[in-house]
Amino acid sequence: MITGAQAMVKCLEAQGISVVFGYPGATIAPFYDALSQSGVRHILTRGEQAAGHAASGYARITGKAAVCVVTSGPGSTNLFTALATAYADSIPLVAITGQVTSELLGHDVFQEVDTTGAVEPFTKYTYLVKDVNDIPRVFQEAFHIASTGRKGPVLIDMPMDVQKQLIEYAQPAPVNIRSYKPRGKGHPMQLKRVAQAIAGAKRPLLCAGGGVFCANAQDAVRRFVEQCNLPVVSTMMGIGVLPTAHPLYYGMIGQSGLREANRAIEESDLLILIGARVADRAIASPRRLEGATSIIHIDIDASEIGKNVDSTIPLVGDAAEIMQQLIACAPQGEWDKWLQWLRAQRDAVQPYPDQTEYVEPRRFIKLLSQKMEEDAIYLADVGENQIWSARAHEVRGGRFMTTGGMGTMGYSVPAAIGAKLAAPQRQVVAVCGDGSFQMQLTELATANQHGVAVKVIIMRNGSLGMVREIQAHSYGNRRFAVSLDGSPDFGGIAAAYGLPFWRVHTMGEASEALDAFLGSEGSAILECMVSPEEESI
Amino acid sequence: MKTIISVLVENKAGVLARTAGLFGRRGFNIASLTVGETDDPTVSRMTIVAYGDDREIEQIEKQLNKQIDVIKVKSLDTEATRRELMLVKVNAGAQARGEIIDVANIMKAKIVDLSPATLTLEMTDRPERLTLLLNMLAPYGIAEIARTGMVALQKGAGGISER
Numbered sequence: 001m002i003t004g005a006q007a008m009v010k011c012l013e014a015q016g017i018s019v020v021f022g023y024p025g026a027t028i029a030p031f032y033d034a035l036s037q038s039g040v041r042h043i044l045t046r047g048e049q050a051a052g053h054a055a056s057g058y059a060r061i062t063g064k065a066a067v068c069v070v071t072s073g074p075g076s077t078n079l080f081t082a083l084a085t086a087y088a089d090s091i092p093l094v095a096i097t098g099q100v101t102s103e104l105l106g107h108d109v110f111q112e113v114d115t116t117g118a119v120e121p122f123t124k125y126t127y128l129v130k131d132v133n134d135i136p137r138v139f140q141e142a143f144h145i146a147s148t149g150r151k152g153p154v155l156i157d158m159p160m161d162v163q164k165q166l167i168e169y170a171q172p173a174p175v176n177i178r179s180y181k182p183r184g185k186g187h188p189m190q191l192k193r194v195a196q197a198i199a200g201a202k203r204p205l206l207c208a209g210g211g212v213f214c215a216n217a218q219d220a221v222r223r224f225v226e227q228c229n230l231p232v233v234s235t236m237m238g239i240g241v242l243p244t245a246h247p248l249y250y251g252m253i254g255q256s257g258l259r260e261a262n263r264a265i266e267e268s269d270l271l272i273l274i275g276a277r278v279a280d281r282a283i284a285s286p287r288r289l290e291g292a293t294s295i296i297h298i299d300i301d302a303s304e305i306g307k308n309v310d311s312t313i314p315l316v317g318d319a320a321e322i323m324q325q326l327i328a329c330a331p332q333g334e335w336d337k338w339l340q341w342l343r344a345q346r347d348a349v350q351p352y353p354d355q356t357e358y359v360e361p362r363r364f365i366k367l368l369s370q371k372m373e374e375d376a377i378y379l380a381d382v383g384e385n386q387i388w389s390a391r392a393h394e395v396r397g398g399r400f401m402t403t404g405g406m407g408t409m410g411y412s413v414p415a416a417i418g419a420k421l422a423a424p425q426r427q428v429v430a431v432c433g434d435g436s437f438q439m440q441l442t443e444l445a446t447a448n449q450h451g452v453a454v455k456v457i458i459m460r461n462g463s464l465g466m467v468r469e470i471q472a473h474s475y476g477n478r479r480f481a482v483s484l485d486g487s488p489d490f491g492g493i494a495a496a497y498g499l500p501f502w503r504v505h506t507m508g509e510a511s512e513a514l515d516a517f518l519g520s521e522g523s524a525i526l527e528c529m530v531s532p533e534e535e536s537i
Numbered sequence: 538m539k540t541i542i543s544v545l546v547e548n549k550a551g552v553l554a555r556t557a558g559l560f561g562r563r564g565f566n567i568a569s570l571t572v573g574e575t576d577d578p579t580v581s582r583m584t585i586v587a588y589g590d591d592r593e594i595e596q597i598e599k600q601l602n603k604q605i606d607v608i609k610v611k612s613l614d615t616e617a618t619r620r621e622l623m624l625v626k627v628n629a630g631a632q633a634r635g636e637i638i639d640v641a642n643i644m645k646a647k648i649v650d651l652s653p654a655t656l657t658l659e660m661t662d663r664p665e666r667l668t669l670l671l672n673m674l675a676p677y678g679i680a681e682i683a684r685t686g687m688v689a690l691q692k693g694a695g696g697i698s699e700r
Contacts, residue, residue, distance in 0.1 A: 120555055121562055125605045128551075145605060179547060179608040303599035306592065 004132040005034035005163040008096070011139035012040060014171070017067055019043060019058065019421055021051040023078075025071020027111065028098030030163035032069075043421065043450050046442035048075050050414035052082020054446075056091045057418030060401055061377065063216050065092035065146040065154075066418065072098045073111030076157075077118070081408060084122040086153040088405025089237060090214045092146040093153040094139075095123075102130050102159040115157045124152035132165040136172040144175040149182030150301040151214050182300065186317035186325055193313050194272075194296050195329040198228065201270035201294075203338040206230050207253065209282075210237025210404060211275015211299060212319050220323030221274065222246075228331055230272075231342050233261040235282045236386075237404035238275070240395040250342055254282040256387045256537060260345040266292070267341070274298040275319050278308040279405070298322055352392070356506065358531040361385070361459055362392040364510055365431070368457070369394040371514050373427040377401065377419045381412035381432035384465035387536035389431050398426070410439030416454040417447050427455070427518070434460040434484055444497040444523065453522045458490055461530040469535055494525040502526045539568065540594045541617060541689045543697050544583040544601055545609040548574055552606045556583065559604070565589065565597050569686030580608065582697075584688045611697045619689040622659070623667045624649070628678035629656040640673045655680055 002010070008031050012020065019041045024032045035042060045051040051068040059066035070079050076097040086093045099105070100112045116126040125145050127138045138156060146154040198204055212221055218241050225232050225248050233253050234241050242249040251258035253265055265271060265283070271293050278286050286309035289295070297304075297311035298319060305314040315322060352362040365388055369378065380389035380402035393400055401419070403411045412430035420428040432440070437458045447454050464482040471479050494501035500520050502513040504527065517526045546552050553572055560567050568586040575582050587597055594612065601610045629637050634656065641648055641658050644666070650657035660670055664687055671679065691697070 116551065117554070120558060126551075177605065180605050301603065303596065303603045306595055306599070310592075 005030035022069035027072040048078035053414035054418035057415030061422035085406040092151040195331040198331040204270040205268035208238035208241040209276025215319035217320035244394040365392040376427040379412040379430040381436040409436040547606040548581040626680040
């Protein structure tokens with residue numbers, strides 16, 4: 001016989017989990033005690049939200065569900081933002097929350113909150129475990145649900161008494177949930193229609209979303225578009241599906257996207273959406289698009305098809321499997337003129353503006369991405385900095401990761417810590433603003449404590465720039481509550497955490513500082529002074 | 538457009554809240570939602586009466602299907618056998634009582650309770666027939682009503698489980 005807590009640890013080990021991110025507390029103490037006796041590494045973050053984001057960064061690099069653990073009450077509520085963020089971007093997480101003793105449930109006792117009730121709208125599934133014997137089955141199902149179909153966070157709420165009860169541990173039977181059978185391959189009839197539509201198109205365009213990464217279908221997408229010479233645009237979450245300089249890649253679409261990419265969508269006569277939700281920031285008027293072009297919508301989640309845009313050919317299934325099936329169909333079409341037109345659009349793009357008094361953020365990010373290692377991981381935070389990053393970062397062989405769905409400030413540093421732990425040999429750079437940095441700077445201690453080297457770049461413009469832009473454009477330029485006066489000297493912050501620090505005032509200083517910063521040992525901070533009037537686009 | 542959606546779900550804690558929550562969250566309009574166990578005690582059947590155009594109904598079906606605990610979703614056609622149960626307490630002094638009993642007989646409603654000032658009627662029928670009974674009783678003054686919401690089964694031998 002072992003305790004429920006020991007069984008929980010065994011379940012994690014059975015799933016191949018070697019790292020968990022968390023923050024302990026009273027109701028999860030039995031689990032922590034069992035964890036201390038195991039070989040599983042625990043990364044103590046400096047807040048529960050960061051534990052969730054770090055697990056997200058870890059999961060996005062490994063492609064497998066990652067684990068975060070917190071206590072009940074405020075521990076669990078602090079995690080909600082990270083769960084909602086992972087849910088919006090379909091990131092597989094298994095969140096374990098402590099809960100008060102089962103017989104006290106519903107009595108509003110110390111640190112009690114109805115966690116499963118509260119997180120239901122932004123988790124894929126939840127469990128409240130009341131019988132210790134359910135632990136092996138529940139954990140196995142939770143990992144299965146989180147990491148199959150449309151991936152997402154699954155939460156397991158663990159009352160403290162259940163963690164202490166004894167269980168005769170046995171390997172659970174293989175997962176069999178009668179009501180949950182995610183579809184893998186696409187329907188052959190629909191595939192045939194897709195192949196015919198591509199062959200008959202004059203101006204086809206493939207738009208890749210974050211779902212391509214969720215399905216680990218980047219290589220398959222690349223082989224498919226290269227096989228039939230199909231031009232590609234991406235959503236913000238789809239950045240990096242093809243290298244930025246790939247001849248078939250025409251950039252990011254959307255409100256913050258490139259004009260030529262948005263024009264390509266408008267001019268296309270066949271739009272192939274793959275793993276993209278067609279949310280408002282990506283395509284502002286989907287109804288208009290429906291009339292103008294034929295739409296093939298490929299998604300693992302049938303409910304995404306027809307939610308925001310009607311499609312001519314819906315195709316439900318796993319992006320990687322469907323790409324393989326389409327590669328086998330080998331559709332051939334003629335659209336040389338279309339490719340010429342697209343190239344002309346791309347070549348007509350204006351260079352980034354000059355800026356002598358401050359760092360020009362787009363030029364800086366472009367330079368940064370050129371200096372980063374080939375397979376480096378780039379974490380973009382939220383705000384103007386996210387738009388600069390998304391538009392100017394050049395992906396070669398690495399990853400570009402951000403919170404496209406939820407737009408969660410304070411994501412980049414904890415997610416970078418998670419990503420670095422998942423790929424210790426790869427360079428990991430987090431780029432944030434001075435607003436978002438101050439939401440997460442406590443996580444520098446996490447990086448230090450666990451010896452995780454993350455490079456943090458702060459684009460400092462002294463204000464909440466994106467909100468300032470909204471106020472400028474939509475609220476009569478009445479600036480309010482956006483000044484970040486009172487912010488600390490980030491060099492002093494770096495010193496306090498024992499990290500090397502560079503401050504870049506102008507582009508003239510950028511190259512040398514970046515070389516030193518990227519070449520430094522361990523974690524480091526680089527601050528870019530950006531004009532307070534700089535706009536995102 | 539009104540649509541009847543039958544849903545087979547796992548009969549376990551939290552499923553009703555999760556499913557009902559979906560409607561509020563996604564802004565779907567429902568007239569009624571009923572739930573009860575089936576012949577298989579591990580399965581419950583929900584009958585949801587929802588309003589929406591084709592696109593909205595399709596979304597409702599897809600969002601229901603996406604729920605991990607939902608086993609099967611099927612929209613029933615208008616030919617389905619539809620029933621609702623209603624209890625209605627109507628003001629009925631000695632004078633009005635005879636007239637109300639006449640109405641009950643014509644409508645095939647049962648008298649299930651009696652007091653010096655009221656009659657309670659029970660009626661099981663199509664929802665629009667229940668509404669007709671209420672219209673007939675309105676002049677006497679309706680004290681209170683309880684309705685179950687609609688349940689429905691497809692006509693003929695076919696059922697929800699077949700493909």
